[in-house]
Amino acid sequence: MEKSRIFLSPPHMGEKELEYVLDVFRSNWMAPVGPHITAFEEAICRLTGAEYGVALSSGTAAIHLALILAGVERGDEVICQSLTFAGSAFPVLYQGAVPVFVDSEPGTWNMDPGILEEAIRERQRQGRRVKAILPVHLYGMPARMDEIMEISRRYEIPVIEDAAEALGSLYKGRHLGTDGLMGILSFNGNKIITTTGGGMLVSRNRQLMEKARFLSTQARDEAPHYEHSQLGFNYRMSNLLAGVGLGQLSVLQERVKARRHNFRKYQQYFRELKMRGFHVRMCHEPTGFFSNRWLTVILVDPGCCQGVTREKLRLAFGKARIETRPMWKPMHLQPLFREAPCYGGRISERLFDQGLCLPSGSALTPGEFERILRVMNSVFRAPVTGRRAFKRHETVQIAGNFGSAPS
Numbered sequence: 017m018e019k020s021r022i023f024l025s026p027p028h029m030g031e032k033e034l035e036y037v038l039d040v041f042r043s044n045w046m047a048p049v050g051p052h053i054t055a056f057e058e059a060i061c062r063l064t065g066a067e068y069g070v071a072l073s074s075g076t077a078a079i080h081l082a083l084i085l086a087g088v089e090r091g092d093e094v095i096c097q098s099l100t101f102a103g104s105a106f107p108v109l110y111q112g113a114v115p116v117f118v119d120s121e122p123g124t125w126n127m128d129p130g131i132l133e134e135a136i137r138e139r140q141r142q143g144r145r146v147k148a149i150l151p152v153h154l155y156g157m158p159a160r161m162d163e164i165m166e167i168s169r170r171y172e173i174p175v176i177e178d179a180a181e182a183l184g185s186l187y188k189g190r191h192l193g194t195d196g197l198m199g200i201l202s203f204n205g206n207k208i209i210t211t212t213g214g215g216m217l218v219s220r221n222r223q224l225m226e227k228a229r230f231l232s233t234q235a236r237d238e239a240p241h242y243e244h245s246q247l248g249f250n251y252r253m254s255n256l257l258a259g260v261g262l263g264q265l266s267v268l269q270e271r272v273k274a275r276r277h278n279f280r281k282y283q284q285y286f287r288e289l290k291m292r293g294f295h296v297r298m299c300h301e302p303t304g305f306f307s308n309r310w311l312t313v314i315l316v317d318p319g320c321c322q323g324v325t326r327e328k329l330r331l332a333f334g335k336a337r338i339e340t341r342p343m344w345k346p347m348h349l350q351p352l353f354r355e356a357p358c359y360g361g362r363i364s365e366r367l368f369d370q371g372l373c374l375p376s377g378s379a380l381t382p383g384e385f386e387r388i389l390r391v392m393n394s395v396f397r398a399p400v401t402g403r404r405a406f407k408r409h410e411t412v413q414i415a416g417n418f419g420s421a422p423s
């Protein structure tokens with residue numbers, strides 16, 4: 017019999033979701049209004065310390081509303097992280113605005129604060145209206161928020177945090193999405209917890225969140241009939257899915273633990289592999305950073321891995337029915353964003369060339385893990401020429417700028 021497929025990050029249901037869903041059927045709140053929506057928003061706020069939350073149909077919708085609330089209009093500019101999922105940057109185009117892409121820094125793989133400031137200066141010098149900064153906490157790793165917030169204050173440009181992949185991660189003890197003016201979460205099927213599809217906008221600013229609620233429910237003015245003075249959206253989360261979210265949220269901490277456990281198991285393997293002369297690198301948490309390790313991502317630099325490439329590894333996994341993925345392709349390399357300005361780019365390009373996301377689901381079994389390691393053992397088996405190969409990669413590593421595994 018064929019072995020079952022191992023997925024990158026499949027949904028993982030708990031025991032409570034079905035109860036909440038049945039409750040919705042019984043109470044007939046089969047609508048984008050209802051008690052589970054409010055309860056889900058309150059639970060996310062309690063967890064994250066955000067004061068207000070608006071549950072929405074997707075993380076992409078949340079970013080779109082955040083941009084509208086930040087006053088982003090046609091011709092304005094939004095500074096985006098180039099290394100991200102397209103859902104991060106699409107909403108800038110929905111507004112007819114221009115995304116300006118900024119490269120990553122090697123420590124967190126997220127927005128480089130130095131390049132961010134350089135980009136803001138240059139855009140302003142050219143007379144452009146930079147209306148928002150949109151950093152991403154990619155794969156769960158927090159961006160350097162203190163530095164980014166400092167720049168935000170200095171130039172008086174609001175920050176919208178894309179924490180779609182980072183629920184359960186912490187930056188200096190604080191949940192992500194709560195430092196900026198607004199933050200967004202996603203509960204898409206592949207995220208650390210899911211409502212099949214869904215998202216949330218969070219903020220400490222009450223006025224903004226009231227406006228978000230208004231816009232997301234078709235912008236209906238006070239009146240017995242349907243009266244509209246503003247452009248609205250049908251972006252609200254359904255009460256049924258909010259019920260799934262409540263169930264999922266009750267197991268979030270276990271999910272974070274399981275994902276971090278995956279990361280550590282991979283890390284252990286790569287430490288041993290390094291002794292055999294293959295130096296695969298990972299993203300390490302700087303002090304004060306806590307990643308939910310949504311996905312475990314590795315860098316396969318052929319110069320440090322005796323010629324083994326990311327693609328060679330990915331194809332071997334594919335043959336064994338194991339799903340892996342290259343890292344997000346930087347937005348400045350995407351055909352859609354050809355015309356968009358970009359500052360820097362070499363780091364994200366190199367991450368894209370070498371980066372591979374490994375199976376990271378919270379329900380990954382020891383047996384599945386064995387299968388994954390077996391594939392890696394078969395690939396990392398080039399003719400080892402002893403200590404010389406090892407020495408060579410050590411020099412490359414110094415020339416490179418990526419953090420190496422702490423021993």
Ligand SMILES: *Cc1c(COP(=O)(O)O)cnc(C)c1O
Nearest residue numbers: 074075076101103104180202204
């Ligand atoms: C998933 C994701 C989004 C979009 O969220 P959806 O809920 O799928 O619309 C945005 N940004 C990042 C970084 C994501 O991973």
